[in-house]
């Protein structure tokens with residue numbers, strides 16, 4: 524495993540990290556969570572990503588944070604641990620958002636579930652249009668001063684929102700966002716228009732999520748076949764809706780071309796999807812979800828594959844072959 528700086532901080536994270544959303548709390552129970560975390564550590568993975576919303580869909584509390592906290596008992600120091608706050612945690616009008624009121628309570632609850640007294644990377648899950656940015660940034664800076672948070676990150680923010688927040692932080696001498704999470708993979712390229720150029724310029728580390736398009740880029744689903752019974756799409760209507768956006772006839776045709784190209788080089792489609800993300804230097808860590816230890820092991824090994832500029836051009840050509848055919 525190789526390591527990269529987490530944005531412009533001094534801390535290093537593994538190029539592949541472990542995401543604990545999806546089936547954590549359902550198919551992934553506490554025992555499975557421990558096995559997956561150990562599979563990650565065995566491969567040199569040191570970044571684990573969770574959120575106070577993950578696993579709440581099974582039982583109204585973040586089972587993902589609980590499982591991660593239990594699994595890290597005694598080995599907490601080996602992991603750079605990221606969690607997130609913003610999403611609703613209760614019925615009250617103030618039980619969501621990036622206000623001081625909500626974030627302070629959300630962080631305390633995350634720390635309790637994670638059985639730790641600090642989070643390495645505390646991320647605001649989504650931009651809150653109703654809370655002044657100064658209030659959020661000042662609150663995050665206070666969390667760092669209190670020793671409960673080491674670094675802060677954004678998630679699902681537009682480039683201008685991170686830019687404005689970090690400018691305010693700089694003006695007042697507060698900590699600024701060192702990372703952001705964004706939906707980015709071979710099939711979802713919107714981040715390339717503005718966010719990635721901004722991150723490169725300002726050295727904000729990118730943590731791409733859905734790197735495998737929820738399993739589609741790992742060959743988990745076949746066209747016109749029902750999802751495998753142990754898969755995420757079988758478990759969640761929202762995963763089926765997500766897949767419907769990308770699992771089109773054109774999407775599958777592109778995946779077939781990419782799979783064959785990876786196979787000729789002795790790699791899988793999942794390895795290609797991860798290696799492609801790592802070809803972008805501003806990517807600090809690719810957070811890949813795993814619901815089985817062997818998935819974690821395979822994903823961690825993808826980081827060994829370095830794509831050349833010629834490879835990247837060929838991948839682009841294979842992705843766009845559908846459009847070329849339509850244009851002819």
Ligand SMILES: NC(=O)c1ccc[n+]([C@@H]2O[C@H](COP(=O)([O-])OP(=O)(O)OC[C@H]3O[C@@H](n4cnc5c(N)ncnc54)[C@H](OP(=O)(O)O)[C@@H]3O)[C@@H](O)[C@H]2O)c1
Nearest residue numbers: 542543544732733734735736737738741754755812814818
């Ligand atoms: N900031 C945000 O708003 C946000 C949003 C989404 C996700 N995230 C983070 O990003 C992480 C990754 O995203 P994700 O888990 O949603 O999607 P993902 O990484 O694109 O896909 C993970 C799924 O792909 C399948 N998979 C993984 N490795 C595989 C392999 N080697 N072979 C075959 N199948 C494999 C598994 O599906 P099955 O379970 O069906 O086997 C797994 O659940 C999350 O866990 C979370 O930490 C953040």
